[in-house]
Amino acid sequence: MANSNTVPGAAVAAGGAGAFDRRDSDWYVDKAVQGLVFLCGISAIVFVLGIFIFVFKEGVGFIFHHMNVREFFLTPYWFPSDADDPEYGILALMAGTASVTGLAMLVAVPFSLGAAIYIAEFASGKTRETLKVLVELLAAIPSVVWGFIGLVIMNPLIIKWFDVPVGLCVLNAGIILGLMAAPIMTSIAEDALKAVPDRYREAAEAMGATRWQVTYKVVLPAAKNGLLGGVLLGVGRGFGETMAVLMATGHAVNIPDSVFDSVRALTATIAAELGETVVGGEHYQALFTIGILLFLVTFTVNLTADLIVRGIRKG
The missing domain is CATH 1.10.287 (Helix Hairpins)
Known part of the structure; x- marks a missing residue:
């Protein structure tokens, strides 16, 4: 047949x-x-x-x-609207993006790894399923809603608690962005932990190791590549975020000296200025050049993370 x-x-x-x-x-x-x-x-x-x-x-x-490489990457002066002598220096914009993303990772990495370890190694039954659903719901919150949280809730709280004039700053955006990046990092980290063969755990438990000793000395080292891949994906998520960063940073061209300084990110600059430029003009093209830089950076970070995750799966 x-x-x-x-x-x-x-x-x-x-x-x-x-x-x-x-x-x-x-x-x-x-x-x-x-x-x-x-x-x-x-x-x-x-x-x-x-x-x-x-x-x-x-x-x-x-x-x-039009681009002067030295001026573009090494000067903090971004004045594209100056008719006589426009300046296109993105050093302050890169510093703002890096500071917000770095603080976001300080918030997200401990939170994400802790959540992933508990869900994968300690939680069971309905508790595990409930936590996984909550993590997925956290990832489903739109970025503009996170931006409103930073603008309406975090802003007055930072002003009140730290006695600063403005609460739209690196700290505000870092916390918001960390919470936004946490779900994807938690999901990838949990997958990496679950990918560790059960025989590793059984062998450690047979030698008298406690549940935490098994997790800390056996499971985490075995899953380190997958965990690193999750962190890198979180970095890429934070580096490319636009709306929440635009609403929570204060949008000031400034190289920050502390977490209470207002900054401007590369993505927020494109979002705020692209609609006011002449199509095909120098300012318009400069914004797309920033877009090329963002594309290359995020592509490199995500590709690196994907290669690391693929490597741990093959291993």
Whole structure:
């Protein structure tokens, strides 16, 4: 009897016209599903390439005709609206992005790893399922809602608790961004911990190790590559965030001296200024050049994290 890959129109020895029609229909359905799955598989690659080509096309004019590399990367003066002498220095913008992302990781990493360890190694039954659902719900909160939390709730609290004039600062944005990055880091970390073979745990317990000793001395070292991959994915998530950072940082071009200073991030600069520029102008192209920089950084971070996670899965 012919298999499901039989070409339509092939002779059917037994079964009659009904069997022939059924096989003919199944063959077309099988090929259609294969084509659909293939298109879905390559769509992400096509979209990423398309976005990069568009961003590069819009920013390449500034890179080759207007950009002074030293001024662009090493000066903190961002005054693109000056008609006489516009300045395009992104050092302060990079410092603002790095400070917010760094503080966010200080908030997110302990919180995420602690949650992942408890869910994977200590929680059981309904407790585990409930916590996993809550983590997923936390990831589903839109970034603009996080921005409102930073603007309406965190801002007055920081002013009151720390006696500072403005609560829209690195501390505010770092806390908000840390909470935003925590769910994805928790999910990846939990997967890495669950990927550790049970025989490791059983061998340690057979030697008299406690539950915490098994986790600290056996499971965590075995899952370190996966945990590092989760942290890097969190860094990429924080580095590319826009709306919450725009609303919580104060949006001031400034190299911060403390966590209470207002800053401006690279992503927030693009979001705030792109709608006010002349399409194709120098300022417009400079913003797309920042977009190219962000794309390359986030792509590198996410690719590194993906390679690390793939490596631990193969191991």
